[in-house]
Amino acid sequence: MEMVRMDPFRVALVDDDPIACREMKRSLQKDRYLVETFSDGESALNRMKQAPFDLVVCDLKLPGQNGLQVLRETKERHPNTEFIIVTGHSSVDSAIEAIQSGAFHYVTKPIKQAVLRALASKALEKVRLVKEREILKKALYEKGNQKEIIGHSSAMQEVFRLIEKLSPLTCNVLIQGESGTGKELVARALHFKGPRREMPFIPFNCGGFTEELIANELFGHEKGAFTGALNIKIGLLEAAHRGTLFLDEIGEMPPSMQVKLLRFTQERSFLRVGGTRPVEVDARIIAASNVNLSEAVKDKKFREDLYYRLNVVLITIPPLRQRPDDIPVFLHHFLSRYSQVLGKEIAGLAPEVLDVLQNYPYPGNVRELENIVERAVALADERTIRLKDLPSDLQRLSVKSLEPRDWPSLEEKEREYIRRVLMETDDQKALAAQILKIPRTTLWRKLKKHGLD
Numbered sequence: 001m002e003m004v005r006m007d008p009f010r011v012a013l014v015d016d017d018p019i020a021c022r023e024m025k026r027s028l029q030k031d032r033y034l035v036e037t038f039s040d041g042e043s044a045l046n047r048m049k050q051a052p053f054d055l056v057v058c059d060l061k062l063p064g065q066n067g068l069q070v071l072r073e074t075k076e077r078h079p080n081t082e083f084i085i086v087t088g089h090s091s092v093d094s095a096i097e098a099i100q101s102g103a104f105h106y107v108t109k110p111i112k113q114a115v116l117r118a119l120a121s122k123a124l125e126k127v128r129l130v131k132e133r134e135i136l137k138k139a140l141y142e143k144g145n146q147k148e149i150i151g152h153s154s155a156m157q158e159v160f161r162l163i164e165k166l167s168p169l170t171c172n173v174l175i176q177g178e179s180g181t182g183k184e185l186v187a188r189a190l191h192f193k194g195p196r197r198e199m200p201f202i203p204f205n206c207g208g209f210t211e212e213l214i215a216n217e218l219f220g221h222e223k224g225a226f227t228g229a230l231n232i233k234i235g236l237l238e239a240a241h242r243g244t245l246f247l248d249e250i251g252e253m254p255p256s257m258q259v260k261l262l263r264f265t266q267e268r269s270f271l272r273v274g275g276t277r278p279v280e281v282d283a284r285i286i287a288a289s290n291v292n293l294s295e296a297v298k299d300k301k302f303r304e305d306l307y308y309r310l311n312v313v314l315i316t317i318p319p320l321r322q323r324p325d326d327i328p329v330f331l332h333h334f335l336s337r338y339s340q341v342l343g344k345e346i347a348g349l350a351p352e353v354l355d356v357l358q359n360y361p362y363p364g365n366v367r368e369l370e371n372i373v374e375r376a377v378a379l380a381d382e383r384t385i386r387l388k389d390l391p392s393d394l395q396r397l398s399v400k401s402l403e404p405r406d407w408p409s410l411e412e413k414e415r416e417y418i419r420r421v422l423m424e425t426d427d428q429k430a431l432a433a434q435i436l437k438i439p440r441t442t443l444w445r446k447l448k449k450h451g452l453d
Contacts, residue, residue: 007242009124010051013037014044014058014070015086020109024057027113028120041065045073049223049232050277052078054127055120060087060094068097075102080130082123086111149185150333153323159186162315167193172265174250174310175288177317179438180367183288184248186315190286191244199243202236207252207441214257215273225274237270240283250287250310251296252441258303265309285310290442320362320369321410327358330366334373335385347383353390356397363414367437393420415450418443422452 011033015021021037028035036053038044041062056074060067071083085098088109095106104123107115149160166173167190175183184203191201204217220235237245247253253261264270265285269278287310289296296302320326331349339346349357353376362368376389387395393416418436425431433443447453 008032008034009054009127010034011036011120011124012044012047012053012056012058014039014041014056014062014067016040016059016062020059023113024111024116027117031117031121033120033124039063041067041070045070048074048078048081053081055082055084055123057084057086057116057120060085060098061089068094068101071098071101071103080127082127084119084123149182149189150329151323151326152329153318153325155318155323156326159315159317162313163189163193166190166313166315168195170194170196170284171312172285172287172310173313173315174293175286175315175317176292177288177290178319178365179290179442180365181317181319182366183290183317184246186317187244187246187286187288191246191284196243196284200240201244201246202240203246203248204236205248205439206257207249207439211254211256214253215260218257219260219270219272221273222275225272229274232272235272237264237281237283238279241281242283244284244286247285247287249289249439249441251289251291251293251302252439255303258306262303262306262309265306320365324358327369330369331357331373334370335377338374338377342377344377344380345383346377346380346385349385350387352387353385356387356390356394360394360397361410361413363410363417364436364438371437393417411450414446415452418446418450419452 011028013021013024013028013035015024015037016039018039021039025035025037033055036047038047041058042064044056044058045065056070058067058070062070065073067085067087071085074081074083079102082104083102085094085103085106086109087094087106098106104126105119107119149156149163151157151159163186173187173190175186177183187203188201191197206214209217216233216235218235218237220233220238221229223229223232247261260270264281267278268282269280271278293302293307293311297304297307320330331354335346335348338344357369357372364371372390372394375391376385379389380386418432421432421435422429425435429443429447430440433440436443438446444453
């Protein structure tokens with residue numbers, strides 16, 4: 001089994017004796033730990049708010065808060081941090097209290113450096129096992145929840161070729177395609193097929209949020225940054241350290257936030273809201289848009305410099321109507337999946353159903369096709385999907401009865417489809433967007449386009 005890659009362990013030494021701190025630091029650095037020293041408990045705890053330690057070696061007697069108080073507060077905030085109490089005045093009671101409070105070990109001064117290194121190694125081995133288990137559990141969960149990308153068309157084969165070529169790399173990628181074409185699936189494939197697969201994949205939709213909300217979500221905030229900010233909040237960028245941040249609907253990001261994102265792509269650091277200290281993050285950026293960003297750049301709706309930062313490599317996913325060869329593949333795939341999920345034995349589609357589904361233009365793309373199949377399987381009373389199991393507008397669509405001149409345009413079909421959903425939901429736009437599986441901002445844009453607003 002491949003070992004999980006981890007950063008060097010971080011160790012805090014807390015002792016008001018500078019000579020003891022210096023000796024312990026020199027000793028532990030031999031094992032390549034990242035060591036920081038503190039002369040009192042308060043400064044150590046404040047530092048932990050910014051970046052937790054894997055191990056704390058702390059003197060029992062300290063100015064201000066004593067070692068036991070630092071131990072309890074550390075364990076309350078960071079339960080996986082291991083703790084070693086060091087004291088020149090040992091007692092059975094204090095040793096028992098330290099162990100009961102969660103200390104890994106209790107040792108008396110003067111401590112031999114070889115003993116300190118051995119204790120630190122054992123404590124950090126425990127930390128390593130916990131981290132490794134959590135990382136692997138998260139990776140397995142993510143892999144188990146991935147949906148398969150399928151398609152036999154030449155256009156999709158080109159997408160697969162790019163995924164294989166780009167997944168081992170760390171360069172930024174821009175994915176373009178209409179809503180429902182599977183942009184997030186492509187982003188997940190790029191992440192989970194690459195060297196960052198064991199680290200977080202963090203998705204974020206940029207549409208429909210104010211600048212303040214996006215800044216808070218992406219960059220986090222410092223304690224006291226605004227009313228109600230009682231604690232430090234780690235933003236999504238920081239949470240994606242060593243992993244991937246997927247920015248969906250990047251074209252909807254407010255211009256002022258585009259500037260801040262550009263700064264991060266250039267410097268790989270940012271300031272939390274209300275912060276003054278830069279936070280360095282190594283995160284791969286994969287962005288997606290359902291609009292042509294190069295056109296948005298020409299129209300001054302998207303920053304050109306950010307566009308080129310994100311568009312190191314462009315992956316374009318064509319709409320389903322442009323790759324009809326993939327429709328039978330998706331039909332078979334979704335029939336199999338939802339027959340199993342819903343506990344039904346569905347053998348296939350009636351010929352007239354297959355005719356309709358192969359010729360329908362799918363304004364909602366693969367996502368719409370999946371919804372149609374899931375609904376049909378749920379409603380089917382037989383082992384074969386019939387026309388009656390399809391949505392009402394599709395039931396009236398009979399390919400054999402239509403002359404080519406009778407076919408509605410894609411725009412007309414989309415308008416009618418959205419209008420029917422709005423009628424069924426009593427014009428509840430939030431619910432309509434949920435049914436259509438598109439963001440509300442996209443629905444509003446389409447309503448304006450079709451004169452339905």
